[in-house]
Amino acid sequence: MLTELLYRIRPARPQAHLFEVEIEIPAVTAEQVTLSMPAWIPGSYMIRDFARHLLRLEAMTAAGHPLDCVKLDKQTWVCPSAGESFSVRYLVYAWELSVRTAHLDQTHAYFNGPNLLLCVHELRQRPCRIELLAPPESLGREWRVATSLQPDVVDQRGFGLYRAADYADLIDHPVEMGQFDEIGFVVEGVEHRMVIAGRQHADLDRLAADLPRICATHAAMFGELPIDRYLFLVTAVGDGYGGLEHRYSTSLICARDDLPHPRDTTLTDGYRRFLALCSHEYFHLWNVTRIRPQAFMDGGLDREVHTRTLWAFEGITSYYDELALVRSGCIDAKGYLGMLAATITRLMRTPGRAVQTLAESSFDAWTKLYKQDENAPNAIISYYVKGAIVALALDLTIRRDTHGACSLDDVMRALWERHGRSGLGVSEHGVERLASEVSGLDLDGFFAESLEGVADPDLAGLLAEVGVAMRLRPQAGPKDLGGCVDQLAPWSARPTLALRLRVGTGEALVQHVIRGGAAERAGIAPGDVIVAIEGLRVTAERLDTLVERTASASGISVHLFRRDELLELRAFPEPAQADTCDLMLVESVSDSVASARARWLTGGG
């Protein structure tokens, strides 16, 4: 008799992008069984309605009689099982290549559980098994399986049966089937693998040398590595960037040029970005997949779950992902300050920071951060960007006010002790309370300002305490994000229209109009294509120069197309905002500042 829930996945029709899924459901005492597809995937806070790709659901008794399942809503079915075991079959269309979705063609199969696997509600807490079947013989002789699922009975290529503790565990392991490169390394006695699917020519030895240092840095900070295996599941593409965290793995997508090439002699910006992404997702192994907001434990995957704490789970993680690169020795202090300067620049270039608080940014992730439009820069602030800056400010405040006795590292260790190891959820103000308790400081004012207020933190003052000078200046060119400099040279502000163009089109297509700036006052709108300034033809590349050279007290004439209608407007360019951050490592500092800086950048006590 069937006693255990079994999911069977077959990449059945790769050319049609169709997975075949079969679920064998053992008898339950209830008269009917409820099945549902998640509406969202943990770690990515947007309703995606995965059930929309589910096709032709059929249920059958063990004796082969069809069962009439009734669909209750967009993602839920009820099957009249009459207390007997039965099976369900359906197809899933899989043609979205991202770390959150599923993708199947003749070159590979990739899926996340929430895209493919119905939850059997009556059995969701019970252990189950999943059988991964090979694709049609003509295609997949070379295919292998990469996943962090616990193998049960699998062949040499990894096809076969895997075990999961319950439904939540089952859907927490992305699966890649196909051909891929692979490296292995050990951190604190735990086997780690990185699998890279997609065409690439990466220097695997260099990856195998750098990644363990970053992983070990995080493990050393938390004082414990709470896993028995870990998989970095990478897909390399022409252009892409993203990651999604899981308890025993992470799915990453990256540009193949971001991976290190055997001929690279330096650390490229792309490789630094890739290492920071790996570092970010690995930090989540503690922060958010084990130290979890209580709200996520209370809520399900059928609708939005709101929490004001994402700044702590994504912002603090974003702070440590780059800090770990310098602490591990993968980059030097100047390299780190360059990355930090770019983050500060992103914050300063977002007028929405004066509109939306960090707590609101977390709470409204579902409808704002994940659904950005042309007005987003004016209306919202990212809890990743501002969250990372608030984490920096919190760390430097604790270090300063405890005279180096305590830091955010201690707060993270306490979070791990109290919430991660025990599985006790973090309440809506839990991180704030614990930070005050661990540091012995009254941080109420800091958190009121940082989470509920919209003023900019005093970063220059805090950074000075660790021997770093900060200066804001206007942007010097389209790619200028600020950086680490040897000297803070004087600057003057060019006249600009305060708008942002869509990159890559060649024409001056307006993407964003900055709130309160010259373009807004002139009536220029997102979607407009500027074709001439003062009667001279404009391209995306030429716009800034033309505005700068023609600006005068009487303004400039701007010709643009709105839809297919030509408009002429008069604009009055204004000096560019000082929104670009330079940081400088101050050479001659006192011994106490030098030692505070060393403790911050090394993580040493």
Ligand SMILES: [Zn+2]
């Ligand atoms: Zn994250």
